[in-house]
Amino acid sequence: MPELPEVETIRLQLNILLSGKTIRNIEIISQNSFIGDSGFFIGKKIISLRRIAKMLVIDFKDTDSSMVVHLKMTGQLLFRGKKEKHTRVILHFADGDTLYFNDQRRFGWMRVMDKNVLNRYIQSVGPDALNELTIDHFVQIAKSSKRPIKLLLMDQMKIAGIGNIYANEALFYSGINPSMQAFRLSNEQLKKLLTSIHFVLSNGLKWGGASRTHFRDAYGKKGLVQEHFSVYDRDGIACPNTCGFTVERIILGGRGTFFCPNCQL
């Protein structure tokens, strides 16, 4: 479930913990969890970590390839972890430190990615929802789409970093129905929505991410966002605005969608 705040939480931690370290060995426990030749990174030194949309990019000195990680639903990256049932890959560093990649459902992956391939991907994703998205660009994106606004928010090719949790929450804070066609929203509504997006994402980061089920930070700690959910995973529970209605759950684009039918029109 890691979305922008969760991945960014881990990136900030690992950037400090791993920068300067040299890979001694990569232990692959589940073959499918590491794509490409892991041997490529042995002896290579980490420069720093980047986040592209929901992916983590580890850059190394003197190479044209990076190590890219996608946590998908249940992935975890634990610094100095220990081997457990769902450990898929272990990075061993020259100084004896370790990084464990655990992934219960094995949807996530680590891979070797050539700079050209990575740059092509970077070109294809939209502006980062937290750091790059301007109101002008947001209006332009919204006005040119007939899709329900929630699906547009979650489309990484249009806007990068927002997943199901933060899409639902941002729409609640801006009082917009998730099914509303994007181009029908007024400039005023879009402005409010962008403010809400920045609000829920920066709060998500402040609280260390959402750990409803699997998410843990690099130290194995849970985030606190789930204690602040307004609508996500709260169907049948009273609207936080105490308007007298309860949160409803519908399916939109095949995904669970939560909203207050009274406060979000």
Place this chain on the structure above:
DNA sequence: GGGATTGTTTAAAT
């Protein structure tokens, strides 16, 4: 044992 779960990709449809 079927349905729900996620983000991404690919194919099909408009």
Place this chain on the structure above:
DNA sequence: GATTTAAACAATCC
């Protein structure tokens, strides 16, 4: 051709 929708996929839990 571009935009949009649907299905498929990875694997596991309840």
